[in-house]
Amino acid sequence: MENNNETLVGLLSHYSPTGSVKNAADFLVQKMEMIGFDKSTTDSIGNVIGIKGNGPNQIVMLGHIDTVPGEIQVYQEGDVLYGRGAVDAKGSLAAFTDAIAAVSIHSDWQLIVIGAMDEEGESNGARFICDQYQPKFVIIGEPSQWNRITLGYKGVQNSILSVQKSKTHSSIGKSSCDILLENWQQLRFQVNQFNDGKSMFDQILASVVKMDGKAEDFEMEAEMVISTRLxxxxxxxxxxxxxxxxxxxxxxxxxxxxxxxxxxxxxxTLARAFLGAIRSGGGLPGFVNKSGTSDMNIVMPKWQCPVVAYGPGDSTLDHTPNEHINIREYWQAVDILKTVLIRLGVGSLLQ
Incomplete structure (x- = not known):
């Protein structure tokens, strides 16, 4: 592995499932200090905060340092680097860090890289920072491939549906499970009608996570846990x-x-800067909307400024046992990020 991959390899080498991010956070804080950030620390709940520049105009580059569970051995085969978080989303966080390290920040700007904890949980890291910054632009660190930017994430609501009724003989009445399943089937029919002719981002995506039924003494009960993307x-x-x-x-x-x-x-302005940077890097830019939810959903109703999500990697590899990233694509994304900062007038490349 080459030395210039140290940020990415180091992050991957510190396994950090949600709730156990300290070792990875300590590594990144130290790395930021070594490569020229003006300040690097962890806040009171464990988010990594790296700052470069002292101007009044802030750009927040919000990634996350936690991953889903399931440790993957970190190793490289050719240009492909394997490890948990390679795509979701240590690749993006490392790219933010390496890009900022290569840029001299103009006096009227301040760049803030955040490695949020708990994105794969309840997004407590993102919720904590909402009132602490007032950015002019926000870049969310999530995989989009080097030549695409993500504009939208669906909403989510988890719900519990339950039916309780007095026990009856199966020959003369519906069970609680029957009633719940009939209602679910009717709901799915209504959802399908709503979805007809709409794109994925405009559809309701409802699925059953768990279902259980039981009968005790004189009562019957059925319960269904559903997750809905909105x-x-x-x-x-x-x-x-x-x-x-x-x-x-x-x-x-x-x-x-x-x-x-x-x-x-x-x-x-931010989206146009990315489109121009991708074109100048030889790519054909594209827009993406995701069926999942990210920290963009949490912070942007508060910050209300231009935002995109961007990062290297194929999001279909998120959470998989085969998670990996192409090193060449990683450095293409770093170059795009540097170009975006220059196009926004934030800084210039260090010589």
């Missing part, structure tokens, strides 16, 4: 009240208020 037009509150709330004889509960969908402006 379009911009349907907030979690609307989904729970106007869709799930109309089910017959079904109790609906949620453990959290859900996360609304978010979609960025493709004509923003």
């Amino acid at each position: 379009p911009e037009s349907i907030t979690p509150k609307i989904w729970v009240n106007d869709w799930l709330g109309k089910m017959q004889d079904v109790q609906v509960s949620t453990s959290n208020p859900g996360i609304p969908a978010f979609k960025a402006d493709k004509n923003s």
Whole structure:
């Protein structure tokens, strides 16, 4: 492995599933200090914060340092580097770090790289920073491949559907499971009608995570846990009240208020800077909307500024046992990030 891959390889070598990120965070703080950041530290809940520049205009580059569980041996075959988080999303976080290290920041700008903890959990890292920065631009670190930018992420709402009723003989009445399944089938029919002719990003994507039924003494109970990815037009509150709330004889509960969908402006100054940078790097730029949810959904309703998500890697490898990244693509993404910063007037390349 070449020395110039040290940021990426080092991050991958420090396995950091959600809740166990300290070793990886300590590595990145030290690495940032070594390569010229003005300040690098962890905040009170464990986010890595790296700062370069002292100007009043902030750009926040928000990645995450935690990964899903499932450690993968870190090794390289040719141009391919394997390891948990190579794509989701230590590749992006390392690219942010290496790009900023290569740029001299103008006096009126400040660049802030954040390696958030808990993105794969409840996004507590992103929630914690919402009130601490006032950025002019935001770049979210998630894989999009080097020549594409992500504009939108769907919303999400997890819900519990349950039916309780007095026990009856199976020959003379419906069970609680029957009632719950009939309601689920009717809901799916309504969802399919809503989705007809719409793109993925504008559809409702509902799936059953778990289902259970039991009968004790005089009572029967059925329970179904569902996870629903939501379009911009349907907030979690609307989904729970106007869709799930109309089910017959079904109790609906949620453990959290859900996360609304978010979609960025493709004509923003930031998006145009990325499109120009990708073209100048020999690529054909493209836009992506994702069916998942990211920290973009958490911070942008508060920050309300131009944003894109960007990072190297193939997102279909997220969470897989075969997660890997192409080193050449990684450095292409670093070059794109440097060019974007120059196009935005933030800095110039170090000689």
